[in-house]
Amino acid sequence: xxxxxxxxxxxxxxxxxxxxxxxxxxxxxxxxxxxxxxxxxxxxxxxxxxxxxxxxxxxxxxxxxxxxxxxxxxxxxxxxxxxxxxxxxxxxxxxxxxxxxxxxxxxxxxxxxxxxxxxxxxxxxxxxxxxxxxxxxxxxxxxxxxxxxxxxxxxxxxxxxxxxxxxxxxxxxxxxxxxxxxxxxxxxxxxxxxxxxxxxxxxxxxxxxxxxxxxxxxxxxxxxxxxxxxxxxxxxxxxxxxxxxxxxxxxxxxxxxxxxxxxxxxxxxxxxxxxxxxxxxxxxxxxxxxxxxxxxxxxxxx
Amino acid sequence: xxxxxxxxxxxxxxxxxxxxxxxxxxxxxxxxxxxxxxxxxxxxxxxxxxxxxxxxxxxxxxxxxxxxxxxxxxxxxxxxxxxxxxxxxxxxxxxxxxxxxxxxxxxxxxxxxxxxxxxxxxxxxxxxxxxxxxxxxxxxxxxxxxxxxxxxxxxxxxxxxxxxxxxxxxxxxxxxxxxxxxxxxxxxxxxxxxxxxxxxxxxxxxxxxxxxxxxxxxxxxxxxxxxxxxxxxxxxxxxxxxxxxxxxxxxxxxxxxxxxxxxxxxxxxxxxxxxxxxxxxxxxxxxxxxxxxxxxxxxxxx
Numbered sequence: 001x002x003x004x005x006x007x008x009x010x011x012x013x014x015x016x017x018x019x020x021x022x023x024x025x026x027x028x029x030x031x032x033x034x035x036x037x038x039x040x041x042x043x044x045x046x047x048x049x050x051x052x053x054x055x056x057x058x059x060x061x062x063x064x065x066x067x068x069x070x071x072x073x074x075x076x077x078x079x080x081x082x083x084x085x086x087x088x089x090x091x092x093x094x095x096x097x098x099x100x101x102x103x104x105x106x107x108x109x110x111x112x113x114x115x116x117x118x119x120x121x122x123x124x125x126x127x128x129x130x131x132x133x134x135x136x137x138x139x140x141x142x143x144x145x146x147x148x149x150x151x152x153x154x155x156x157x158x159x160x161x162x163x164x165x166x167x168x169x170x171x172x173x174x175x176x177x178x179x180x181x182x183x184x185x186x187x188x189x190x191x192x193x194x195x196x197x198x199x200x201x202x203x204x205x206x207x208x209x210x211x212x213x214x215x216x217x218x219x220x221x222x223x224x225x226x227x228x229x230x231x232x233x234x235x236x237x238x239x240x241x242x243x244x245x246x247x248x249x250x251x252x253x254x255x256x257x258x259x260x261x262x263x264x265x266x267x268x269x270x271x272x273x274x275x276x277x278x279x280x281x282x283x284x285x286x287x288x289x290x291x292x293x294x295x296x297x298x299x300x301x302x
Numbered sequence: 303x304x305x306x307x308x309x310x311x312x313x314x315x316x317x318x319x320x321x322x323x324x325x326x327x328x329x330x331x332x333x334x335x336x337x338x339x340x341x342x343x344x345x346x347x348x349x350x351x352x353x354x355x356x357x358x359x360x361x362x363x364x365x366x367x368x369x370x371x372x373x374x375x376x377x378x379x380x381x382x383x384x385x386x387x388x389x390x391x392x393x394x395x396x397x398x399x400x401x402x403x404x405x406x407x408x409x410x411x412x413x414x415x416x417x418x419x420x421x422x423x424x425x426x427x428x429x430x431x432x433x434x435x436x437x438x439x440x441x442x443x444x445x446x447x448x449x450x451x452x453x454x455x456x457x458x459x460x461x462x463x464x465x466x467x468x469x470x471x472x473x474x475x476x477x478x479x480x481x482x483x484x485x486x487x488x489x490x491x492x493x494x495x496x497x498x499x500x501x502x503x504x505x506x507x508x509x510x511x512x513x514x515x516x517x518x519x520x521x522x523x524x525x526x527x528x529x530x531x532x533x534x535x536x537x538x539x540x541x542x543x544x545x546x547x548x549x550x551x552x553x554x555x556x557x558x559x560x561x562x563x564x565x566x567x568x569x570x571x572x573x574x575x576x577x578x579x580x581x582x583x584x585x586x587x588x589x590x591x592x593x594x595x596x597x598x599x600x601x602x603x604x
Contacts, residue, residue: 086483181388182525182526182527182528183506183524184524184525184526185526202507204485205504205507205508206507206519208521208524214597215524215597215598216598216599216601217508217521217524217598217599218601219510219519219521222485222486222510222517222519223484223486224484224486224487225484226484253601253602256600256601256602257601257602257604259601260601287604290604291603291604294601294603295516295517296517296518296519297518297519297599297600297601298558298599298600299518299520299555299558299559299561299562299596299599300555300558300559301593301596302559302589302592302593
């Protein structure tokens, strides 16, 4: 049981119209695993430098995240700095310092090889395949990616996509990857690359899933205060995959519930900087917001 | 029974990446009344010039639209020309020729004064009030507006809003009218201006309703081909108000169904230029797409 995630563990410096943080805990694997930890066991494959604060390790352990796959390498931890203006749907990168991530060569602990569910967070598609190749017989593989890999490593990305069941991607990335401005056509094309399910993330507009010839649209939870959207996509993926791991069934009704759960988790994440919004949730709060989204989305038949 | 609508009847010249039309039938009252005609009786208050083609009058009559309030004035009909690029959410205006609309002084036929439901389409807020003032005791008043009136006639618009039950507005206009970038805060502020229900139109992202302290989000129908978004908002409003008129009950569950019906009608409208997509629909097609949207939006409880 449980999920194996490979991705980044980072120190983020972020400024939004509502405040700022310096060298705060961040990274795709961090957001994903914290979010998924509310639903299932999570094993992390990632790398940090010698400067990575012990307090962050302690926090992830309080969430029962398995860190045997978290390597510590000589050098500095991966750092990202960026800002958002009032259009919180769009991040502006100021600086990306790969540091120890530059020479990251993921080697899985033996006990990770039996993982059932794998999430390949947004990293080099070659590394994504390298990790996946070390898992014996995964039952469900999901991946994320971004415009950088689409633009600079498209062939490698397409190789990875052949091995992926579910792709989660931003709307603009879906258009870029497919070369199709219309999202329905874009989805059809991306599904022809390998995945059988596509999840398109649309920020404050929610998510759209293309699965088995069907569409499903989940609204974002309407929030009066959004402080920092950093990590929302990875937190979404953590709730989505975490829920699937908890039920071990990816039929369309469960994929829908999982997607809504992802939206719920993302809605908590954006209400604070860094991991603040999802550090210490009560499952009752999560359930409450799930029911809230049901109230936002449902209507009677004619 | 039925709805009274005041708005424009126009000749539109539109270019999109998928084709173009010249001096085609358009205008907010035209789209609204054609769409609403599938659900209820519609009375139109508008003005056209001497050059307005008889064939368009004939078409509206086939939809049983009451044109006693359609004045014909000396001069030319209102004309709009514009284009869309691949971002079909945004219209670029090339030219607006008000023509007979410039001196439009709406005078309602006596028999219109008893109308129960009034839709004030996007025109000068002073004219909106002038029309509303001629209706004896309307039971439901809805209005639309646009950035031009927000920027140039805000005080007059706020006067009109005091008399309105439901405001339908684009997302960017909601932000502009309220001065709030966050949509939940924007909605709260707009509701303080008078309306008890706010419907925010988000193009391909669907619609968001704020009603009685509750949110409701309806997705747009996922379409593989969108040819021309002109009139989508007014067609939406026609389906929305038309459905409400057909049930004469605006409880929250009915407002939700009405909103979905509006989305359904808009989805037909954008599939062709001018009124092509909604000229001759079968009610079975409308019902089919309503059920389709239910399939897109619904998910099971935990």
